[in-house]
Amino acid sequence: MRFLLDPEQRAFAASLDALLTAADTPAVIRDWSRGDHCGGRALWARIAEAGVFALAIPEEYDGLGARPVELAVAFVELGRHAVPGPLVETVTAAALLTEPALAKRFLPSLAAGGTMATLASADAPYALDGDAATTHLSLTADGLRLSPGPATPARPSLDPARRLTPLLPGGELLSPTPPTDQALTWARLATAAQALGLGEALLDRTVAYVRQRTQFGVPTGSFQAVKHRLADARIALAFARPLLFGAALTMSAADVAAAKVTACEAAYTTARTALQLHGAIGYTAEYDLSLWLTKARALRGAWGGPDECRDAVLSARL
Amino acid sequence: MDLAFTQEEDAFRAEARSWLHAHVPSVPLPSLETEEGFAAHRAWEAELAANRWSVVDWPTAYGGRDSGLVRWLIFEEEYYAAAAPARVSQNGIHLLAPTLFAHGTEEQLARVLPTMASGHIIWAQAWSEPEAGSDLASLTSRAVRTDGGWLLSGQKTWSSRAPFADRAFGLFRSEQHTARPHQGLTYLMFDLRAPGVTVRPIARLDGKPAFAELFLDDVFVPDEDIVGEPGQGWSVAMSTAAGERGLTLRSPGRFLASADRLHELWRAKGSPEALRRKVADALIGARAYQLFTYAAASRFLDGEPLGAESSLNKVFWSEYDIALHETALDLLGPEGELADTAWSEPYVFALAGPIYAGTNEIQRDIIAERLLGLPKGRR
Numbered sequence: 284m285r286f287l288l289d290p291e292q293r294a295f296a297a298s299l300d301a302l303l304t305a306a307d308t309p310a311v312i313r314d315w316s317r318g319d320h321c322g323g324r325a326l327w328a329r330i331a332e333a334g335v336f337a338l339a340i341p342e343e344y345d346g347l348g349a350r351p352v353e354l355a356v357a358f359v360e361l362g363r364h365a366v367p368g369p370l371v372e373t374v375t376a377a378a379l380l381t382e383p384a385l386a387k388r389f390l391p392s393l394a395a396g397g398t399m400a401t402l403a404s405a406d407a408p409y410a411l412d413g414d415a416a417t418t419h420l421s422l423t424a425d426g427l428r429l430s431p432g433p434a435t436p437a438r439p440s441l442d443p444a445r446r447l448t449p450l451l452p453g454g455e456l457l458s459p460t461p462p463t464d465q466a467l468t469w470a471r472l473a474t475a476a477q478a479l480g481l482g483e484a485l486l487d488r489t490v491a492y493v494r495q496r497t498q499f500g501v502p503t504g505s506f507q508a509v510k511h512r513l514a515d516a517r518i519a520l521a522f523a524r525p526l527l528f529g530a531a532l533t534m535s536a537a538d539v540a541a542a543k544v545t546a547c548e549a550a551y552t553t554a555r556t557a558l559q560l561h562g563a564i565g566y567t568a569e570y571d572l573s574l575w576l577t578k579a580r581a582l583r584g585a586w587g588g589p590d591e592c593r594d595a596v597l598s599a600r601l
Numbered sequence: 602m603d604l605a606f607t608q609e610e611d612a613f614r615a616e617a618r619s620w621l622h623a624h625v626p627s628v629p630l631p632s633l634e635t636e637e638g639f640a641a642h643r644a645w646e647a648e649l650a651a652n653r654w655s656v657v658d659w660p661t662a663y664g665g666r667d668s669g670l671v672r673w674l675i676f677e678e679e680y681y682a683a684a685a686p687a688r689v690s691q692n693g694i695h696l697l698a699p700t701l702f703a704h705g706t707e708e709q710l711a712r713v714l715p716t717m718a719s720g721h722i723i724w725a726q727a728w729s730e731p732e733a734g735s736d737l738a739s740l741t742s743r744a745v746r747t748d749g750g751w752l753l754s755g756q757k758t759w760s761s762r763a764p765f766a767d768r769a770f771g772l773f774r775s776e777q778h779t780a781r782p783h784q785g786l787t788y789l790m791f792d793l794r795a796p797g798v799t800v801r802p803i804a805r806l807d808g809k810p811a812f813a814e815l816f817l818d819d820v821f822v823p824d825e826d827i828v829g830e831p832g833q834g835w836s837v838a839m840s841t842a843a844g845e846r847g848l849t850l851r852s853p854g855r856f857l858a859s860a861d862r863l864h865e866l867w868r869a870k871g872s873p874e875a876l877r878r879k880v881a882d883a884l885i886g887a888r889a890y891q892l893f894t895y896a897a898a899s900r901f902l903d904g905e906p907l908g909a910e911s912s913l914n915k916v917f918w919s920e921y922d923i924a925l926h927e928t929a930l931d932l933l934g935p936e937g938e939l940a941d942t943a944w945s946e947p948y949v950f951a952l953a954g955p956i957y958a959g960t961n962e963i964q965r966d967i968i969a970e971r972l973l974g975l976p977k978g979r980r
Contacts, residue, residue: 284610284671286895287903288602352602490973505978507962510969514916517968521913525892526885532604541885593881600864600884 286525288356296356299333303364309571315367316443320415323368324399330366331396333357339377339469344390346377351469351531355476359527362480362550362582365574367444369401369411371473371586376400376420378466379427382458389418403430403450407586413437413448420457421450427461430454442577443568464536470586471539475527475546478582482520482550485575489513489557503560512556519549537599544592547583554579604895606675613668614675620652621683632946633689634809639723639765642689646720656694656718663710664718670898677854678891684858692762693717693724697770699841700788704829712825713790725763725793727771727815728838730756735963737772738782738835742817744773744789750823751775753791756816759957763813764802768792772834786834790826797821807940807949842959851918853891856925859947860887863929870932879928886921893917909971912964919954919961926951 288296306329311322330336338354340346347353354374361370373393379402380389392398397417403410404422413419413433421430430450437446490513493504503509523546530538554576558565565572583589606614630645631638649655650664658673659665668676688694698717701709716722733740742755753773763769769791776785793800797820802810829837860883867873867880893914901907926948930937939945955961969975 284604284606284895285899285902286602286604286892287899292602486973490975494975501978502976504969504975507966507978510973510975510978511962511965513973513975514965514968517973518913518916522886522889522893522917525896526889528602528896529604529888529892532602538888541888545885545889590878593878593885596881596884597864597877 286528288352288528292353292356295353296360299330299335299357299360300363302329302333303360303366306364308364308366309574312365312367312444312574315415318414318446323415326366327368327399328396330361330370331394335361336373336377336396337394339374340390340394341386344386344394346390346394351472351534352528354469355472355527355531358473358476359480359483362477362482363484365444365481365484365578367412369399369416371470371477372401372411372416373399374473375402375466375470375586376418378469379420379422379461379463380457381462381465385457401448403448408449409438409447410450411448411585412446413450414446419450419454421452421454422461422463425456426459427457428454429457440577440581442581444574444578445581467586468534468536468539471543471592472527472530472534474582474586475523475530475539475543478543478546478550478579479520479523479527481575481579481582482516482523482546482553485550485553485557485572485579486513486516486520488572488575489516489553489560493560509560512560516549516553516556519545519552523549535599537596540587540592540595543587544589544596547579548589550579551583604892606671610672610675613672614679617654617676617679618683620654621679621685624648624652625683625685629684629943630686632809633687634805634811636765639689639762642686643720643723645686646688646690646723650719655690655720656698656714659698659714659718663714670902674852674854674894674898677852678857679854681852681854681858682861689723689762690717690720692726692766693722696726696841697724697790700770700828700837703840704788704837706825708825709828722768723762723766725760725766725769725813727757727760727763727769727791729759731758734759735960738786740772740774740786742773744775744787744822744831746775747821750821751787751789751827753789753797753817753820753822756814758814759803759812760815761812761957763793763800763815764810766793769815770828772838775831775834783835785832786838787831788828788834788837789822790828791817791820791822795820795822805949806952807946851914851922853887853894856887856890856918856921859922859925860884862943863925863932866929866932870934873932876928876932879924879931883921883925883928886917886925890914890918890921909967912959912967913972915958916955916961916964916968919951922951922954923948 306326311326315323335357337347338350342348377393399416400418401410401413401416402420414437419430419432421428431454432451433448434451437448440447493509494502496503526542526545530542564570630641633639633642653666656665657668657676661667730740744751744753772786773789775787779785797818799816801814803812805811863883929944
């Protein structure tokens with residue numbers, strides 16, 4: 284038992300963090316929100332080049348093998364920088380397209396970043412960023428279909444960087460029995476990791492803010508009421524993290540659901556704290572904090588909301 | 602990164618499970634906060650010790666199995682899963698012993714530890730005073746030099762287990778007028794039955810004498826019972842305080858077992874919808890705490906100190922413990938008011954969690970200032 288990231292995993296996180304810091308993600312996010320996907324696509328290519336999408340894909344299809352721990356490491360960093368796009372959906376697509384013929388057809392391009400996939404299902408009828416995605420999958424009663432494309436218009440999300448698109452019905456039936464449970468587990472793991480990174484970024488930004496913002500002649504961060512809210516956010520995120528990596532090791536549906544609900548609740552609580560402690564400036568779209576705040580709410584409901592995940596935990600115990 | 606145990610660790614788990622299965626009393630012992638229960642728990646400590654299960658991580662010379670941290674965690678999981686009795690020796694084992702391992706003399710280790718392991722001597726802690734709780738360094742009880750030792754005077758309060766315990770340990774002011782209140786303190790062990798000691802039990806919320814006030818009037822303590830150097834008591838105490846809040850005081854095994862029992866209770870009550878969320882959160886919280894502890898143990902084994910991170914632990918488990926027990930009482934419905942259910946005493950005990958071992962307000966200050974780097978301010 285050595286429940287710690289090894290040096291290579293930590294180095295992978297650090298290199299992604301450096302890549303994303305240099306990429307000026309706030310500008311990319313704002314462009315993406317306006318429907319300008321150029322910067323987002325360029326960033327997507329660099330993320331793929333770093334191997335992120337290959338982490339859910341077997342080696343025979345140009346992937347790095349199923350490496351959920353490394354995937355979680357990567358998605359924490361994507362969340363920390365609030366990278367836009369159907370990141371989770373592309374990983375989920377890879378987990379759905381495992382039948383040999385489909386794998387051969389789709390996975391190499393998913394691994395290499397050439398395909399940006401998105402997905403709609405009965406439970407989640409809006410595909411994320413259908414206008415930007417190149418492959419549109421649809422989970423229907425008769426199986427997994429390749430949708431002809433997004434229906435218009437896209438609907439706005441509470442997170443301006445997410446565009447929610449219904450998909451056109453019909454299309455090629457790819458598989459009558461896709462591995463949906465397994466794909467959902469990957470989706471929740473990646474979402475949990477993204478939420479954790481998002482929460483960490485919200486906490487870091489808020490700590491930095493209350494250290495320099497003064498009121499009554501002192502930094503607001505010296506007030507106990509402020510400190511205690513931030514301490515609670517620190518605690519919530521600190522306990523979500525081991526659940527995330529424990530789930531990545533077991534990949535059991537219950538462990539991943541536990542990680543999903545805990546990380547998303549921690550990120551959302553931190554977002555509420557961040558908004559409150561920034562005051563009115565935090566309530567504006569022009570201030571970059573908003574890019575993280577709105578995403579925290581969206582991720583909470585994505586791929587199984589809190590109560591759905593709690594049910595998954597309970598049902599594993601029957 | 603892995604969560605796998607070695608074959609030896611699995612074998613250790615199996616051995617512990619089988620011993621506990623054969624030895625854990627089938628009828629729960631009376632509350633350890635009563636005279637009768639204290640004696641029964643002392644006898645249980647002796648039974649554990651006779652089979653070297655009372656202090657598995659200690660060196661074998663002092664009654665342990667030299668098991669290491671991971672096996673200690675495994676033992677704790679099995680211990681609580683087996684519904685074994687609460688540990689009446691925990692103040693000694695988790696607070697004094699780590700301090701002695703870090704600062705004690707060979708003579709002290711050889712003299713104090715074996716009788717602690719066997720339950721022959723039960724230790725109470727004597728930290729707080731009427732005017733010194735969270736602000737512990739403001740304590741005023743005194744240790745004055747005398748021939749061959751020290752004379753203790755003053756008053757201690759909230760001394761857990763003291764009504765029935767044998768000895769106590771705590772901090773005393775040995776120098777007056779120091780530049781800072783943390784200076785000039787000395788860490789001493791003393792006999793609760795020595796001349797000059799008056800123990801006045803204090804009843805907690807449920808009326809049981811879980812702690813006491815100690816009145817000390819020129820109580821003689823020989824030099825051999827100082828831990829560390831005279832005047833250095835604060836750093837001696839603080840060097841091991843992280844353990845109290847962190848790994849040792851509340852092992853994950855306890856919460857894993859409690860969460861499982863809560864889940865069983867929920868199902869036995871027909872899985873009421875209204876409490877579904879809280880029951881799920883209890884299961885999730887126990888797993889989070891277990892994995893957090895595994896990560897902390899892994900770092901500790903890599904040689905990293907636990908430090909301020911243990912404050913995260915303390916706030917988490919203390920609030921978790923209350924939430925879990927409140928949910929149990931809610932599930933019991935009208936029975937939840939009764940003081941003699943399996944959940945009542947643990948509930949009352951849980952209520953104290955955010956207060957002792959440094960209040961949660963102090964822990965949040967530590968988290969904010971030392972982990973987040975926020976400026977110190979008025980409390």
